[in-house]
Amino acid sequence: MRRLQTEEDEEEESTELAMPGETRARVLLPSKPGRKRRRAFKSKSHDRAHQISTMATAAAASLYSSVKPSITHVVFDMDGLLLDTEIFYSEVQEKILARFGKTFDWSLKPKLMGRKAIESAKIFVEEMGIADQLTPEGFLEEREGMLQHMFPDCKEMPGVKRLITHLHANGVPMAVATGSHKRHFALKTQNHGNIFAMMHHVVTGDDPEVKKGKPSPDCFLVAARRFETNVDPSNVLVFEDAPVGVAAAKNAGMYVVMVPDPKLDASYQKDADEVLTSLLDFNPSNWGLPPFQDAKN
Numbered sequence: 001m002r003r004l005q006t007e008e009d010e011e012e013e014s015t016e017l018a019m020p021g022e023t024r025a026r027v028l029l030p031s032k033p034g035r036k037r038r039r040a041f042k043s044k045s046h047d048r049a050h051q052i053s054t055m056a057t058a059a060a061a062s063l064y065s066s067v068k069p070s071i072t073h074v075v076f077d078m079d080g081l082l083l084d085t086e087i088f089y090s091e092v093q094e095k096i097l098a099r100f101g102k103t104f105d106w107s108l109k110p111k112l113m114g115r116k117a118i119e120s121a122k123i124f125v126e127e128m129g130i131a132d133q134l135t136p137e138g139f140l141e142e143r144e145g146m147l148q149h150m151f152p153d154c155k156e157m158p159g160v161k162r163l164i165t166h167l168h169a170n171g172v173p174m175a176v177a178t179g180s181h182k183r184h185f186a187l188k189t190q191n192h193g194n195i196f197a198m199m200h201h202v203v204t205g206d207d208p209e210v211k212k213g214k215p216s217p218d219c220f221l222v223a224a225r226r227f228e229t230n231v232d233p234s235n236v237l238v239f240e241d242a243p244v245g246v247a248a249a250k251n252a253g254m255y256v257v258m259v260p261d262p263k264l265d266a267s268y269q270k271d272a273d274e275v276l277t278s279l280l281d282f283n284p285s286n287w288g289l290p291p292f293q294d295a296k297n
């Protein structure tokens with residue numbers, strides 16, 4: 001049985017209904033495997049939930065069938081989503097901080113991950129209180145040698161090959177939109193050419209059309225524009241691991257599935273349309289995409 005609830009309640013799976021430009025309420029959905037959230041609509045203010053409760057209750061009866069977005073294209077983040085590279089950034093930060101007698105605090109990680117390198121570096125030296133001793137540029141220079149050594153050894157995240165192979169076999173156009181520089185992209189992907197060859201195109205953080213990094217929508221909008229056909233953002237499903245990446249996708253008007261690091265506080269997951277513990281838990285049918293033919297989903 002579904003029931004209507006306000007957004008303060010985070011305990012159960014839910015979806016939201018709202019009148020454009022006004023408020024939102026959350027309708028809880030039946031339990032499904034894994035931790036998943038589906039949202040129907042979204043808006044800015046929160047002051048009229050009671051006025052839409054009748055509409056929400058009526059709509060809830062056929063919610064899954066009525067709000068299923070028609071996804072035609074998929075855009076993947078790379079670091080921490082396709083490739084297990086975020087661990088390298090953390091390791092290098094720890095090493096550099098040790099020089100200053102400091103330790104890396106994972107609570108800072110959500111502010112750094114997914115951003116362009118220089119934007120992330122500025123936040124890092126300031127928040128760690130070392131800006132008077134190390135410039136953002138100096139930080140990037142110091143970490144570069146270590147990262148270049150590490151990146152070629154990166155592994156694919158669980159479920160990546162299965163999902164990308166499946167979408168490719170079913171003719172779903174895919175792209176990558178990463179904050180990573182093309183120089184690092186080449187190092188990270190040198191042993192994963194098979195999955196990246198299935199992408200229609202790749203947008204890197206240094207792309208001249210990407211004026212601002214995530215959470216700006218630039219990289220996702222550029223990625224959507226470069227498909228063969230003109231793609232409406234509402235037909236694009238983004239996969240992301242980082243809070244700023246989720247924000248970028250939503251700012252682009254796209255749907256987003258978040259696969260966060262287990263260490264990420266749950267408060268950073270609230271804007272994603274669906275949250276999964278692994279890409280292995282993704283069910284394409286939930287998004288109108290062709291179902292897997294193997295046992296899981």
Ligand SMILES: O=P(O)(O)OC[C@H](O)CO
Binds near residue numbers: 245
């Ligand atoms: O998560 P991505 O792929 O946008 O990459 C961003 C940085 O390179 C790493 O946080």
Ligand SMILES: [Mg+2]
Binds near residue numbers: 113
């Ligand atoms: Mg990422």
